[in-house]
Amino acid sequence: MTPVIQARALTKTYGELVAVDGIDFEVAPGESFGLLGPNGAGKSTSMRMIGAVSQRTSGELTVLGLDPDTHGPEIRSRLGVVPQEDNLDTELTVRDNLIVYGRYFGIPRPVCAARATELLDFAELADKAKVKVDELSGGMKRRLTIARALINEPAVLMLDEPTTGLDPQARHVLWDRLFRLKERGTTLVVTTHYMDEAEQLCDRLVVVDHGRIMAEGSPADLIRTYSTREVLELRFGSTRNAQMAVELADLVDRHEVLPDRVLLYADDGEAVLARVRDRGLDPTTSLVRRSSLEDVFLRLTGRSLIE
Amino acid sequence: MSVDPARTATDELSYRDEALAAAVRPRRFGAWYVAEHRLRSMRAYGGTIVIGGIGQPLLYLLGIGLGLAAFLDQPIASGAHGPVSYLWFVAPALMASATITVALDEFTYAVLEGFKWRRLFWAMNASPVSPQQIATGMVIAVIGRMAFVAVAYGVLVVLFGATGSVLGALVTPFVAILGGLAFGLPLLAYSASIKNETGQFAVVQRFIFTPLFLFSGTFYPLATLPIWLQPIGWVSPLWHAAEVGRTLSYGSPPGAWPVWAHLLVLLVMAAVGWAVGRRIFVARLR
Structure with missing residues (x-):
C-alpha cells in the first residue's frame, strides 16, 4: 500500500531544542493512526510539519505524494485540521463558520452551503445553526471544529488532542462521531495523551517521548509486547x-x-x-x-x- | 457526507492529482477569501461604519463650513490662483484623517484578534491560503472600508462646495486611501509583531495619531508652525495626503512641494510597512 503520509528521519529543532528527533512512520490510506505521548513529546510539532505549516529541519516528509516545502497549499487543500486550541470565529454563527471556512478552499458558496447543512447534521448541531459560536458548550465547539475541518472533504483528517478539556460525556459523543468517519474510510491522524482515546480511535500508533518513537504497533500488539x-x-x-x-x-x-x-x-x-x-x-x-x-x-x- | 469509503491505495496518484487541482483557486484567490471573511466580520459593526463614515464628514463640514470658516475673516491659505476658502483648505485633510482613522481601527485590534485573542489567522493558516495572502486579505478588506469612507466624504465635499474642482474631488479619495495605507501598513506590521497587548494601541492613539492630527497642517498650513515642529508634518502621511488633495482641489501655491514628492513619500511608507508586515506574518505563522 502506498502511504498517504511518509516520514523518514523527520527532525525539527528550535535553536538548541530538538522537538522532533528523527522519527519514521507511515500512514496508509483509510488508516487511523495515532501519536501517543505526554505533553511536550513533539506530537504537535509533528502535526504542524505534516500540516505543511512548519518546515522540517531535516529528514524526508511526503504528504499525499507531495513535499510540504514546495507544495504547502496543495497539501493543505486536501487536509482537515482540528487544532488543539479552538479557533472558531466566535462572532459568526455556527453555520457561517463552516461556509466562511469552505471559501478558503476555493469551494463555491452554494456548495459550501450544501455541505454545511450535511455537516451540521453530522455534528448534531443542526438546531444550533443560527447561534453564535460563543453560546456553544465546549463539546459542541469541538464538534463544530471537526465539522469545519471536513468542509473540504479532506483526504486526511488531523486531530491534535481532540478531547482535551472535555467532560466524559462530551468525549464519548465526539469519539462516536470520529468512529463514524473511520468507518467511512477517512484517514485519521490523531495525537493524544489519553490512552483510552488512543485505544478507542487508533488502528495503529506510535508511542512518542522526547521527540523519539519508543514503540509502534496496534494498541493490542503494543500491550501484548510491552505488558x-x-x-x-x-x-x-x-x-x-x-x-x-x-x-x-x-x-x-x-x-x-x-x-x-x-x-x-x-x-x-x-x-x-x-x-x-x-x-x-x-x-x-x-x-x-x-x-x-x-x-x-x-x-x-x-x-x-x-x- | 461524501467521504468516499471505496477509496483504496491504488488512488495514491489521484490523491496527488486531487491536491494539485484543489490548490489552484486558493493559490490565485486566497487573499480575496480572507478579505471576504473580514468584510463579513465587519458587518457586525456595519452600522458604526456607515453612520461614522457619513456622519463624521457631515459634522465636520457643517461645523467648519458654517462655524469656523465664517469666523475667520482672513484667508489662511492660498492655492495656485491666490487665497482660498477655509473649507477648501481643510476638506482634503479631513478626508485623509478619516481614512487614517479607519487604519487605526482596523490594523490594531483586528490583527491581535487574528494572532492571539481568537486565533483566526491560525485557522486560515491551516487552509491552503498562505500567511502572505492572509496579510493581503486583511489589507484588501480595509481598503474596502476606507473606500466607503473616502467616497462618502467626497460626495459630501462636492455637495457642500468644499472643493475648487469637482474633477479633483473625484481623484482625492484615492489619495486619501493611499494616505491611510501609508499610516496603516507600518501600523499593521507593528501590530503583527505584538505578542502581548499591554496598552500599546492606546499609546499609538495618543502619542502618534493625535500629534500627527494636530501638527500635520490639518487645520492651518504647516508653514505656520515653528520650523522645529514642521518635521512632524514631513513624516506624516496625513500632511502629504492632504497636500496632494489640496493641489487637486485648488492647485498649489508657489514654493510648495511637488505632488510627486508627496506621493513618493506615501508610497515608500506604505511599501516599507507592507514588506515588513508580510514578513512578520510569515515569521509568526510558519
Missing part, C-alpha cells in the same frame, strides 16, 4: 506502598510503584491477589484490570502519561 495480559493494582496507603512493593516483587516478573498504588504485572491477576492474601497482607483496595497503553508507556519510559 502482561492483566494488572493487579494494590493500595496500601501512600506511606506503605514502596515497602510493600519490595515484599511482593518476587510474585511477578515486573512491578511499578506509583505514588498512590502498586502495580503488579501478571497474566492472571486474581491468582497473584490470592498469593498476596496468603502472605497475610491486606491491601486497602485491590483491583484486577486488563493492561492498557498507560502500562505500555510506563514500561517504555518509566513515567506516567499524565503527570
